[in-house]
Each structure stands twice: as C-alpha cells, then as structure tokens.
Amino acid sequence: MDFIQINVHCDPPFRDILTAEMGYLEYDSFVETEVGFEAYISEEKFSHPALQTLFNDYRKQTRIWYELKKIPKVNWNEEWEKNYDPILVDDKIYVRATFHESKPEYPYEIVIVPKMSFGTGHHETTHQLLALQLEVDHKDKKVLDVGSGTGILAIMADKLGAKSVAATDIDEWCIENSIENFGLNDVVPTFVKKGTIHELKLNEQYDIVLANINTNVLLNEIPVYGDLLVDGGYLFLSGFYEKDMSQILDLTSNHGLKEVKHTTRKNWVGLVLQKVN
Template structure:
C-alpha cells in the first residue's frame, strides 16, 4: 500500500500543534523541515477533506501552505537514519542517535531516539536551551522539564549533576519517547507525567524549571511555572521568536522574575530568568 506525503509549511510555534492534531487523523510519521514538517499516512486511511478542515481551523492563527503527493511504502527507519545527523553544542555536548558512534572526547554524550517528538537539538530553541543549561549549576538540584518532547533537556540536567529530574508533556507519544530516551541514557526520572501543567497539580518545587514550548503557552502557563520554583530558582524559556521576547519579559517581571541572560539563534530567542 502506498503512502500519502503532505509537506506542511507553517509558523514554527504551530508545528507541534498541527502534528498532534494530524496524529489524531492517523498520520503515523513526521519529519521536521526548515519550513515546517512532512507528515505521512497510509493511503487507505487518508481523508483529504479531514486535513483541509483541520488546516482551515488554524488559518486564522497562522499561515499554512501544503503540498500533497503519493509515495511508495519505504523503510521509514532507514530513511530517517539517512537524514538524521548528530548535533554538537560547542565542544561540550554531543547529541546523537543510537546508530551514531560516540565521541569519547566530548564531556556530555546524549543519546536519543526522537521518533515523532520535538526536541532533537537540531532546532535553534533546543540548541539554545542546552547551551544556557551549561551556564547554570545543576549539581544536586531538582529540575523539571515542562513540554519535554524527547526529554533532552531533562537528560542534559541529569548529566550536569541534577539530584532529580522530572518531565511533563501533553502528548502520549512524547511521554513514551522521553521515557525511552531516559533509559538510553541510564537515567531514572522522578516522574514523567502526561497533561497540561495546570491540570497536573504538582506539589513539588524545583531549583530549575525548563520550558521550551511557544509564546502563547508560555504566557498562559508562566504563573504555574513560578509556583513550582523555589526562592532563587531559575526558569529557562524558549520556543519564541526574538520579536516576542519583550512580552515574555513583561509577563516574567510581573511575576517577580528577573532576567539573568538571553540568547538568539536564527531569529529564535531564549531566556534565563530567576525568582527573586
């Protein structure tokens, strides 16, 4: 049976949302691209009207353009391996898949199997978050990664010496993927929970909170992040464009946070904030 490939071009903050929605329409494989993502579905279960209805729902919020074509069934793992390259963050961090050879000379070796989850290190936001983590003392700290995706930031925290790491995400495949990746790195998390942070009603507090999501979610949820922070705790944020940094900062300052550091990469921004 052939597959249908839909090449979707959209604003980055909506890629993850659209992928989650298309997963509900029985799309079973996704590949990130510079302009958005590619989605694959078995031709036998494909409904073009359902896809059009989905995209029309979001066109008031973001630009969406797509092209559709039929492709023969292939070995997806083999295709993915051809196109997945390891990532280096400076000379300190090497992020690779299981089929890449390790680099013993690099201090922090992270092994992940991304599957359908975001957060491989290829995107500018994940790259910046990992780089900013390197500048914060994680030794014996409690850390939570909200919207964890692959779990890469929590894994980085553990490798930097965190006493405990926890992760949350709204998508079941991200939870499964994060758990698998924790195992690949011989890390036992305090928990990996599925759900919106407001609904999880977590009672623990943390020294470091990580959230690489998107502008709207960060603004909506930031108060919940602050409630999870101990005095002098750090909050690392990314997933927003540089032109959105001002409104992110305004919200943060209204909640008693101060900016410690910021960074920019390919028009994407990241922030380190601290609870005073």
C-alpha cells in the same frame, strides 16, 4: 495515532519564518530539506484550512508549494534514519541517535531515539537551551522539564549533576519516547507524567524549571512555573519568536522572575530567568 507530514517547498529566507508560524499551529517537529522543510503534526490537531490561510498570506512574498502525506507511527524511525544527523553544541554536547557512532571525546553525550517527539537538538530552541544549561549550576538541583518531548533537556540536567529530574508532556507518544531516552542515557526520573502543568497540580518546588513549548502555552503557564520555583531558582524558556519576547518578559516580571540572559538563533529566543524575592 497517525501524523500528517507537510512537505514544503519555499525560498530559503522563508524557511525559518514558516516553521515559526507553523509552530503556532501546533506543528511540533521539523526537518530541513534541500527545497524547504518537512513539518509534522498529529492528525487530530491538523487543520487544512488553517494551513492554507497561512500559506496564502505568505504567497504574496514568496513561492510556496506543498504536499500532504499521512505518516503512521511505525514509519517514524525510518524517516529519521534517512534525515537525522548528530549535532554538536558549543563543542561540549554531542547529541546522536542510536545508529550513530559514539564520540566519548566530548564532555557530554546524549543518545536520542527521536521518533515524533520534539527536541532533538537540531531546532534553534533546543540547541539554545542546551547551551544555556551549560552556564547554570545544576549540581544537586531538583529539575522539572515541562513539555519534555524527547526528554533531552532533562537528560542534560542529569548529566550536569542534578539531584533529580522529572518530566511532563501532554502527548502519550512523548511520554513513551522520553522514558525510552531516559533509559538509553541511564537517567532515572522522579516521574514522567502526562498532562498540562495546570492539570497535574504538582505540589513540590524545584530549583530549575525547563519549558521549551510555544508562545501561547508559555503565556498561559508562566505563573505556574513561578510558583513551582524556589526562591533563587532558574526558569529556562524557549519555543517563542523574538517578536514575542516583550510580552513574555512583561509576564515574567509580574511574577517575580528577572532576566539573567537570553540568546537568539534565527529569530528564536532562548531565555534564562531567576526567581527573586
């Protein structure tokens, strides 16, 4: 499966706005550049008319220029090696690629081969959920990572002492990538399954469910997340913009989920909820 790379030139204040909007169009990986950003989407999901409509809407407010390029799967590691830097979350979580030096002085180190999967820790959504995971007890908990991408959140759960971790995603590439990353971090998942949460029909319950996806998917799947949680269990959500938070909270409250804490970072939200009786 090939991917389409969109190299976007825009004014700095619109970089985050445009990446958020492109997230709604199912672009799932972004890399900041000096002139704007690069966005990636699978060829089968790419719609040039939808992209042109989006950019035309914003051209009244800012300058936008872009170019398209097809990226074969085999080239993705090379692209990341040119652009990927390690990150540090709350001075405790060090996320690096295999080609970076280890830094054992930090309490938690996660090694990621990013490939085309979403979830390297660079994006505001993943960064916030990693930080929020530090605030919730994972020890001896059963954890499910929905839309796992690289598997980074499940890996973090394992490092925080989870009894078991499991992962799902709809993309075969993400399944392959998360399995590879689990191996790099000595994580043995209960399962890594391909399919939507509706299709998989999981019949177990979990202490913690993690879902960093996008607004439309979250609104469709939150009722299932609630069913998958034990009473008192925690739901971590991200992948949505601050303007969408009210409809997320309206839905979660209707399914017995109470907000514990939320954070915002460049208008993206990280949200923790608890299932109450």
